Amino acid sequence: MPNYRRSLAAGGLYFFTVNLADRGSDALTTHIEDLRAAVRMVRLARPFVIEAMVVLPDHLHAVWSLPERDCDFPTRWKEIKTIFTKRTGLSGGRSRSKRIKGERGLWQRRYWEHRIRDEADYRAHVAYCWGNPVKHGLVEDASEWRYSSIHRDMRLGRVPPEWGAPVEGEFGERQGA
Numbered sequence: 001m002p003n004y005r006r007s008l009a010a011g012g013l014y015f016f017t018v019n020l021a022d023r024g025s026d027a028l029t030t031h032i033e034d035l036r037a038a039v040r041m042v043r044l045a046r047p048f049v050i051e052a053m054v055v056l057p058d059h060l061h062a063v064w065s066l067p068e069r070d071c072d073f074p075t076r077w078k079e080i081k082t083i084f085t086k087r088t089g090l091s092g093g094r095s096r097s098k099r100i101k102g103e104r105g106l107w108q109r110r111y112w113e114h115r116i117r118d119e120a121d122y123r124a125h126v127a128y129c130w131g132n133p134v135k136h137g138l139v140e141d142a143s144e145w146r147y148s149s150i151h152r153d154m155r156l157g158r159v160p161p162e163w164g165a166p167v168e169g170e171f172g173e174r175q176g177a
Contacts, residue, residue: 007113007114007115008071008072008073009071009115010066010067010068010069010070010071011065011066011067011068011069011070011071012065012066012071012115012116013051013063013064013065013066013115013116013122014063014064014066014073014113014114014115014116015061015062015063015112015113015114015116015125015128016060016061016062016063016064016073016077016111016112016113016114017059017060017061017111017112018059018060018061018062018077018081018107018108018111018112019058019059019107019108019111020058020059020092020106020107020108021092021093021105021106021107021108022058022092022093023058023059024058025057025058025092026057026058027057027058027088027090027106028055028056028057028058028059028060028147029055029056029057029147030057031084031087031088031090032055032147034084034087034088035055035060035080035084037083037087038079038080038081038083038084038087039080041079041083042076042079042080042083045079046070046072046075046076046079047067048064048065048066048067048070048073048076049064049065050062050063050064050149051063051064051065051122051126051149052125052126052129052130052149052150052153053129053148053149054129054130054132054133054145054147054148054149054150055147055148056132056133056136056138056147061128061129061132062129063116063122063125063126063129064076073113077111081106081107084106085106085107088106090106091105091106092105092106092107093105129148129149129150130142130148130149130150130153130159130163133145133148142163143161143163150163
C-alpha cells in the first residue's frame with residue numbers, strides 16, 4: 001500500500017485539486033448549493049480561509065489558509081466530501097475496496113495538495129483558480145463563470161474586472177484535461 005505523504009504545516013497556505021471519480025459528471029455544479037453548504041458546515045466546525053476557489057462540473061480547485069496552529073486539511077476535505085455525498089444522495093462506481101470501506105464512490109479517494117511557498121507561488125495558484133474555466137473551454141472570460149471566487153475578489157478590488165492572465169501549468173490536473 002502506498003504511503004502518501006502530505007506537507008502539513010500549521011497555519012500554512014495550500015492549493016488543492018479535488019476530483020469526482022466520474023470525470024464526465026456535472027454533479028458539483030448541478031448540486032452547487034449542497035457543496036456550498038458542506039463547505040460552510042466544515043468551516044464553522046474547523047475554520048479556514050478560502051483565498052480562492054473555483055468549482056467546475058467534475059472537479060474543483062481551492063487555495064486555503066489554515067489557522068496558525070492547525071494543519072489538518074485532510075479531515076476538512078474528508079468532511080466536505082462526506083457531507084456533500086450525504087446531502088445529494090449521489091454515488092458512483094464502487095470497487096470491492098470501496099464497498100468494504102462504506103464509500104459511495106462519488107469522489108476520487110485522493111486529491112492533489114501543494115503547499116504555497118511564496119507570494120509568486122500564491123499569485124500563480126490563485127490565478128490558476130480564476131482562469132481554470134477558460135482553460136477547460138467552459139467560458140471565454142473568467143468573470144463569466146458563476147462558480148468562482150473571482151467575483152468576490154473583483155468586488156473587493158483584488159483583481160481588475162478585465163483580468164485575463166494566461167493560465168499555464170497543470171496544478172494537479174490530468175494531462176490533456
